[in-house]
Amino acid sequence: MKLISRKEELVLLSIWKLRDNAYGVTITDQLAKTTGRYWSIGAVYDVLDRLTRKALVAASASDPLPERGGKSKRLYRITKDGHQALEEIREIHDTMWSDLPESALEFENP
Amino acid sequence: MKLISRKEELVLLSIWKLRDNAYGVTITDQLAKTTGRYWSIGAVYDVLDRLTRKALVAASASDPLPERGGKSKRLYRITKDGHQALEEIREIHDTMWSDLPESALEFENP
DNA sequence: CATTACTTCAGCAATCCTGAAGATATCTCT
DNA sequence: AGAGATATCTTCAGGATTGCTGAAGTAATG
Numbered sequence: 001m002k003l004i005s006r007k008e009e010l011v012l013l014s015i016w017k018l019r020d021n022a023y024g025v026t027i028t029d030q031l032a033k034t035t036g037r038y039w040s041i042g043a044v045y046d047v048l049d050r051l052t053r054k055a056l057v058a059a060s061a062s063d064p065l066p067e068r069g070g071k072s073k074r075l076y077r078i079t080k081d082g083h084q085a086l087e088e089i090r091e092i093h094d095t096m097w098s099d100l101p102e103s104a105l106e107f108e109n110p
Numbered sequence: 111m112k113l114i115s116r117k118e119e120l121v122l123l124s125i126w127k128l129r130d131n132a133y134g135v136t137i138t139d140q141l142a143k144t145t146g147r148y149w150s151i152g153a154v155y156d157v158l159d160r161l162t163r164k165a166l167v168a169a170s171a172s173d174p175l176p177e178r179g180g181k182s183k184r185l186y187r188i189t190k191d192g193h194q195a196l197e198e199i200r201e202i203h204d205t206m207w208s209d210l211p212e213s214a215l216e217f218e219n220p
Numbered sequence: 221c222a223t224t225a226c227t228t229c230a231g232c233a234a235t236c237c238t239g240a241a242g243a244t245a246t247c248t249c250t
Numbered sequence: 251a252g253a254g255a256t257a258t259c260t261t262c263a264g265g266a267t268t269g270c271t272g273a274a275g276t277a278a279t280g
Contacts, residue, residue, distance in 0.1 A: 003116065003145070003147070005115070005116055005234090005235065005236090005268095005269095006113065006115055006116045006119075007235080007236070008235090009116075009206075010202075010206060013206045013207065013210070014206075016210055016211065017209070017210060017211065019211055023259080023260095024259065024260065025258075025259060025260090034202070034205055034206055035113070035202050035205075035206075036202075037113070039237095040236090040237055040238050040239075041238090041239080041259090041260085042236095042237070042238055042239070042260095042261080042262080043236060043237050043238075045260065045261075045262095046235080046236070046237075047235085047236080050234090050235080064244080064245065065245080066245085066246080067245080067246070067257090067258095068245070068246045068247065068256070068257045068258075069244080069245060069246075069256080069257035069258030069259070070244090070245050070246070070257090070258075071243075071244040071245045071257095071258065071259060071260095072244080072245090072259090073258090073259065073260095074259085074260075090207070092120075092144070092145050092146075093203065095144055095145075096119075096120060096123045096124075096144055096145075097123065097200070099127070100123070100126055100127060101126065101127065101129055115235090115236095115267090115268065115269090117268080117269070118268090133226080133227095134226065134227065135225075135226060135227090150269090150270055150271050150272075151226090151227085151271090151272085152227090152228080152229080152269095152270065152271055152272070153269060153270050153271075155227065155228075156268080156269070156270075157268085157269080160267090160268075174277080174278065175278080176278085176279080177224090177225095177278080177279065178223070178224045178225075178278070178279045178280065179223080179224035179225030179226070179277080179278060179279075180224090180225075180277090180278050180279070181224095181225065181226060181227095181276075181277040181278045182226090182277080182278090183225090183226065183227095184226085184227080221280105222279100222280080223278100223279085223280070224277100224278080224279080224280095225276100225277090225278080225279105226275105226276080226277085226278100227274105227275080227276075227277105228273105228274085228275070228276090229272105229273095229274080229275090230271105230273105231270105231271095232269105232270085232271095233268100233269075233270075233271105234267100234268080234269065234270090235266105235267080235268065235269080236265105236266080236267065236268080237264105237265085237266075237267090238263100238264095238265095238266105239262105240261105240262090240263105241260105241261080241262080242259105242260080242261070242262090243258100243259080243260075243261090244257100244258085244259085244260100245256105245257080245258080245259095246255105246256085246257080246258105247254105247255075247256070247257095248253100248254090248255075248256090249252100249253085249254085249255095250251105250252090250253090
């Protein structure tokens with residue numbers, strides 16, 4: 001199985017954190033908050049589409065709400081395969097980051 | 111500053127681990143060993159070129175060795191900016207992976 | 221010139237990115 | 251009630267960056 005990309009990992013984790021309230025806008029906000037970086041809304045939807053095609057997430061439509069702009073949202077949940085992909089990436093991360101030599105810094109930037 | 115990609119992170123960590131012996135072939139072997147996946151040699155050189163252009167690594171030529179195939183190798187070291195990029199990604203990883211709800215698995219695969 | 225080890229190369233596939241435009245709900249005004 | 255105004259969420263087109271492959275090229279010794 002191919003490793004998931006960095007964005008895919010971060011989007012999956014955002015969905016996990018948002019529990020029942022994970023959709024395009026809240027996911028984007030969560031990413032911005034947690035990473036301290038700007039995330040284009042379109043870029044997030046792009047990753048969500050990819051994760052859906054790979055069946056690492058599944059989507060469902062929420063009921064419309066009786067409030068301004070309360071149109072139906074597309075809610076996302078992580079699938080079993082999605083959790084497995086996260087577990088794989090976590091293991092590799094842990095392995096790669098363990099047993100590093102004390103310091104490798106010998107060259108400065110040009 | 112833009113986040114480094116997953117491949118860039120893994121290649122940087124491989125160089126770190128290999129200390130004074132980090133070049134195309136040993137880096138590829140190290141990645142295969144640590145991730146348990148096949149890495150095309152060309153793909154690794156591609157990432158190394160990119161990291162060099164971004165000044166996250168610096169390269170130098172080793173002396174040729176008096177043995178079969180002992181031609182000069184291109185050795186890589188991580189620069190100060192490279193270490194900083196790793197530190198950034200580690201912080202974001204730690205933040206994203208902390209405080210996750212107990213379980214988010216409610217949907218199975220289709 | 222055979223063999224070994226290392227690097228380059230061309231070109232295609234996948235991922236990442238942007239923000240304006242579109243869709244669907246309620247609110248406000250006459 | 252009807253007609254915009256406003257709010258929230260999603261789609262879209264197209265370009266930039268990153269990822270991938272293995273055969274061919276280079277430079278050393280046997």
